[in-house]
Amino acid sequence: MNKKTKILIIVIGFIFFAFITFKNFKKGKESPQVLKKQEIKTVEKANFPKLTEKSERVKRGENITAILTRNGLTRAEAYTMIQEVKKTYNLAKIRAGNKFKIIKANDKFIKFIYYIDINKYLEVKRKENNFSSKIITIPYTTKKSIIKVKIESSLFEAILKENEKPELADILASLYDYDVDFNRDLRKGDVLIAIIEKKYLKGKFVKYGNIIASSFINNGSRIDIIRYRRKNGEYGYFHPDGRAVKKMFLKSPLPFMRITSRFGWRRHPILGFSAKHNGVDLGAPVGTKVRATASGTIIARGYDRVRGRYIILRHPNGYRTHYYHLSRYASGIRRGKKVSQGQIIAYVGNTGRSTGPHLHYGVQKYGRYINPLTLKSPSLKPLSKLEIPAFKRYSRKIIRLFNEIIVFNMNQREINKEISNKLNTISPHFL
């Protein structure tokens, strides 16, 4: 080591030492603040009320009065609150499944938060018996991105492979609830492309927003879906020809399940569709949710040695659906009750003449059993003739992007490079 190097080391060492000292000095300067925080904490413990926060979802069939009274308000207080909040938001409109929070101070109801949708929430503050309320927009930044997944063994796995969150698998599968049964119909090599919204708060990913459009190549056929705002302001999903994605029947009574591998895992070796059988057998674990595939009325709920626990629903246009071998019914499921499409009516079981946990699902039209797998389900509310030209102008731009990706078999990196920058030029609001 020569003299120059030694000096250099000493100088660097000194700078380093000075830096550390300075950092500590800065920390030292901050320490009174730290102390203050501790003081505040102690004070809080001593004088401030004990805050508790409870987070829940609105249950099906539950109204706002029921929610408020079981959370500490009297009926009269609940009534006052509903009336006073009315100028901001009509609480009669709360929807099953939406989240709400109740904040109490020393067990006294002081704040109510209701998440209206993914972008805004209602906040109600209580002071004695006055309720003030406002609607708060969550300041997300929304970014559009385009993803392509190739199915190797399951949708869930394909989504995770692209470093997306598992809930994206649920969102995408539910988009195809009317056209594809993601538990059964998936094939190796299927490709799903989607333009999705991602919501960020302070630069951090929080959740997925809407699916703008999607293209699914399944077993050789392609299903394109496009989100579009109708003339009446409502958003809906449509196929490129203007047919609504929403149909009278869901493709399957069993919801999409996030399994990590295997195709056709539902096809039990000895079960499956057969002509003797008045329906299709869907193998699934005991306790799997069973959904009403269409809105209708419960006309039978019972038990016998063959069908086990069963439910029969009546739907418009002479349709009936049958659900057998159930382990139990969902609460409130009784003869004469109305159910809506997608509502959980029961749980998969192994009751009656059954060789393993499965759901027998049958569809009748005017008394005749038809194959649920090939059922041509009528579309609901298609776009009107007036709406179609603008919709087609918009959807063609999206389809062109999808075609580009498919024809050139682009991978995610190529998509990011060549397609992503085009996304902002295809807003339907320009039309």
Ligand SMILES: [Zn+2]
């Ligand atoms: Zn069966």
